[in-house]
Amino acid sequence: MAKVTMNVNGKSRSAEAEGRTLLVDWLREGLRLTGTHVGCDTSQCGACVVHVNGDPVKACSVLAQELDGAEVTTIEGMANADGSLGTVQQAFQDYHGLQCGFCTPGMVMAASALLKENPQPSEAEVRHYLEGNICRCTGYHNIVKAVMAASGQQVEPVAAE
Amino acid sequence: MYDFELVKPKTLREAVAALQAEDAQALGGGQTLLPTMKARLAMAEQFVALSGIDEIKGVCLDDDGRICIGGGTTHATVARECAESYPALASLAGRIGDPAVRNRGTIGGSIANNDPSACYPAGALGSNATIMAEGPNGTREIAADDFFLGMFTTALEEGEIVSEVKFPVPERARYEKFIQPASRFPLVAAFVAKFSDGVRVAITGASSSGVFRWTEAEEALSADWSPDAVKGLTAPDAGEMISDLHGDGAYRAHLVKVMTARAVAAA
Ligand SMILES: Cc1cc2nc3c(=O)[nH]c(=O)nc-3n(C[C@H](O)[C@H](O)[C@H](O)COP(=O)(O)OP(=O)(O)OC[C@H]3O[C@@H](n4cnc5c(N)ncnc54)[C@H](O)[C@@H]3O)c2cc1C
Ligand code: FES
Ligand code: FES
Numbered sequence: 001m002a003k004v005t006m007n008v009n010g011k012s013r014s015a016e017a018e019g020r021t022l023l024v025d026w027l028r029e030g031l032r033l034t035g036t037h038v039g040c041d042t043s044q045c046g047a048c049v050v051h052v053n054g055d056p057v058k059a060c061s062v063l064a065q066e067l068d069g070a071e072v073t074t075i076e077g078m079a080n081a082d083g084s085l086g087t088v089q090q091a092f093q094d095y096h097g098l099q100c101g102f103c104t105p106g107m108v109m110a111a112s113a114l115l116k117e118n119p120q121p122s123e124a125e126v127r128h129y130l131e132g133n134i135c136r137c138t139g140y141h142n143i144v145k146a147v148m149a150a151s152g153q154q155v156e157p158v159a160a161e
Numbered sequence: 162m163y164d165f166e167l168v169k170p171k172t173l174r175e176a177v178a179a180l181q182a183e184d185a186q187a188l189g190g191g192q193t194l195l196p197t198m199k200a201r202l203a204m205a206e207q208f209v210a211l212s213g214i215d216e217i218k219g220v221c222l223d224d225d226g227r228i229c230i231g232g233g234t235t236h237a238t239v240a241r242e243c244a245e246s247y248p249a250l251a252s253l254a255g256r257i258g259d260p261a262v263r264n265r266g267t268i269g270g271s272i273a274n275n276d277p278s279a280c281y282p283a284g285a286l287g288s289n290a291t292i293m294a295e296g297p298n299g300t301r302e303i304a305a306d307d308f309f310l311g312m313f314t315t316a317l318e319e320g321e322i323v324s325e326v327k328f329p330v331p332e333r334a335r336y337e338k339f340i341q342p343a344s345r346f347p348l349v350a351a352f353v354a355k356f357s358d359g360v361r362v363a364i365t366g367a368s369s370s371g372v373f374r375w376t377e378a379e380e381a382l383s384a385d386w387s388p389d390a391v392k393g394l395t396a397p398d399a400g401e402m403i404s405d406l407h408g409d410g411a412y413r414a415h416l417v418k419v420m421t422a423r424a425v426a427a428a
Contacts, residue, residue, distance in 0.1 A: 019167040019208070022195075043196045046261060055237070055264040061195050062265060063188075065167045066210050113260065131345065132259025 004068045008033070009077030017064035023057075024048045026064035027074060035075040035105050039134070046133035049106040049113075050074045056113040058132075075105035078112065088112045088150045095155070097146035099137035107133050111147045120151055162198045166207045173216055173295055173324055179209045180320040181297060187211055187322055189270025190235060192262050211269070217324050222246070228330060232269025232293075232323035239268060249334035249428070253284045253352070256338055258345050269323035275371060277312045277403065278346040282372040284336060285309075287352030287363035288328045296321040312371045331356050333386075335428035337420045339366075341407055348408055349416035351375075353424040359383045362421055367413045369403050378421050388422040 005014040008031065015030030027033045027050070039047030041060050048059040051073040078086045085093065088108050098104045107130065114121060114129040121129070126147045127140070135143060149155045167188075170176040179185060186205040188194055190212070197203040211217065217233040220242040228247050230239060240255030240263065257263055257271075257280050271281040272292060285292065285305045292308050294301045294317055301321070308316045317323070331354035338350040347366040354361045360382040362375045375397065381390040396418050402410035 019165045020162045020198075041199065043192060043262070046259070049261050052264075056261045057264050058261045061191055061262075063167060063191065063195075063210070066169065066188075066212055110260065129260060132261050 002065055002068075004030075004064050006067055006069065007071045009073055019063070019065060021064045022060055023050070023052075023062045023064050023067060023072075024059035027059060027072075030064075033074055033076050037102055037105055039102060039106075044132075044134065045103070045106070046110060046130075047103050047106040049109040049133065051109060051113060054116075056110050073109075075108060078108060086112075088115070088147070091146040091150035092143070095142050095146040095149055097138065097143040103133060103135040103137075107135065107143055111143075111150065114147070115151055120153060121147070123148060162195075163201065163204045165205060167210060168207060169210045169213045171213055171215075173214055173322065176209055176211060176214060176322060177295055177297055177320070179207070180322070182207055185209055185320075187273075189233065189267040189273070190265035192258070192266035193270060193274050193276070211267070211322065217269070217322075220246075223327065226330065227291075227327040229325050229327045230268050231325055232272075233267050234269075236263035236266050236268070236271075247328060247330050247334075249331075249336055249352070249354070250284050250288070250328060253280050253336040253338075256280070256336075268326055272308075272326060273315060273317055273323050275309055275311075275313055275315050276346070277368070277371040278341075278344075278348075278366040279372075280336070280338065280347060280350060280365065282309050283350055283352040283363040283365035285326060285328070285363075286372050286374060287336075287354045287361050288331065288334070289354075289356070289361060290329070291327045292323060293325040293327070294318075294321040295324040300324070306374075309372050312369065314371070329356070331361075333428040335424040337424040337427065339416055339420055341366075349413050349420055351417065351420040351424045353382070353421060353428055355382070355386055355428065360386065364397075364417050364421070367397070367402050367417050369401060375417065375421065382425060386425065388426040391418055391422040391425060394418065 004017045037047040039045035043061045185207040188208040217231040236254040243251040334354040338347045341348040349366040352363045362378040396414040399410035399414040402413040404410040
């Protein structure tokens with residue numbers, strides 16, 4: 001066991017971690033930040049995506065001890081200071097970009113990383129970027145719509161196929 | 162996952178020393194190793210994280226004009242930093258897995274692992290790269306031709322770390338990947354590179370002995386650099402190809418031709 005400290009959503013937070021403790025377990029069990037989900041635990045689904053030093057990573061596929069001192073943003077850090085939903089979150093609500101909501105934290109974190117890198121992505125770029133985020137409910141169209149809307153672009157009605 | 166002790170060296174020397182411990186293993190980006198450990202297919206008493214070693218991260222140019230990529234450099238960094246100096250390699254790195262995988266996974270880990278369907282082994286073999294391996298007795302230079310020894314097998318010795326991979330830059334090159342959409346690895350992919358003294362063609366995802374050079378295509382393309390030169394060739398022996406539910410040997414052998422011709426057309 002070792003004490004691990006990271007800056008999580010703007011605050012310095014500490015919790016114990018074993019060698020094998022994954023970042024996602026450190027967040028969920030150590031800090032009780034349960035917004036980050038575990039979908040597959042095999043690095044495939046992207047439900048666990050958080051930002052580490054600004055870049056999206058799968059929290060189920062990185063060790064907590066390796067990230068001592070890192071800056072981490074989770075879905076809990078995406079709301080505005082007054083508690084209202086952030087732009088990407090609000091767009092997911094407005095465009096029905098979620099049904100059960102299990103994939104949503106990872107989708108929002110991946111989408112916001114994309115918009116930081118590429119503020120006006122094309123629809124194809126959104127789909128390509130979200131390749132590692134699997135959704136079992138929505139069929140993706142409304143997720144893509146939400147991301148396009150969050151980037152301030154015109155959203156064409158996307159018919160369900 | 163079984164528990165272990167994690168050590169986090171800051172220098173290559175310290176990492177090499179830590180790997181001398183009994184039952185110690187290197188941890189690169191963990192994008193292959195951690196899922197394998199969760200499945201209890203890999204374990205060690207001590208893992209040596211390479212992610213804190215700045216001297217094996219980054220891209221530079223050596224005196225021979227080769228692009229030198231530190232073994233701990235992530236796929237995302239290569240995609241970004243080689244976009245102008247070696248676009249074919251940048252595009253290979255930028256299509257590995259997904260963005261989150263590319264922010265952790267490293268070239269050293271990919272090459273050391275030598276998955277029969279991995280992308281970097283094709284890039285390194287097709288580019289005639291040189292792999293620098295750091296061990297207790299110093300640095301060894303290993304040509305890609307001597308490095309990849311078959312599925313999950315390389316010329317690395319126990320405790321050696323891939324510290325750098327040096328890529329000569331071809332006149333023209335291209336990586337074409339026929340994606341297996343569930344894993345996002347290639348089903349079959351071809352890396353073609355045209356140098357002033359000939360063409361190299363490396364194929365991944367196809368052969369049950371891992372990445373290989375398709376020498377018939379190299380000869381044909383050295384004589385006539387065109388997709389048509391590939392179309393006339395006989396596909397590799399289907400019996401030597403991987404056969405699984407995603408594609409049988411004959412299908413993969415056919416894809417070898419198709420992807421090579423596409424790579425030449427796009428180079
Ligand atoms: C969803 C998903 C999709 C993927 N898609 C692709 C794809 O399309 N194409 C592709 O090629 N790969 C793909 N990968 C694999 C990915 O590229 C891995 O990053 C890579 O194979 C291993 O690199 P790593 O740094 O993560 O190494 P690790 O997983 O940490 O280690 C892998 C092995 O290499 C050893 N090792 C690590 N670094 C070094 C070093 N510097 N020197 C010596 N030994 C070392 C370790 O001990 C271990 O045995 C995918 C992975 C995932 C999870
Ligand atoms: S839980 Fe991490 S990728 Fe699925
Ligand atoms: S909304 Fe249910 S998995 Fe995406």
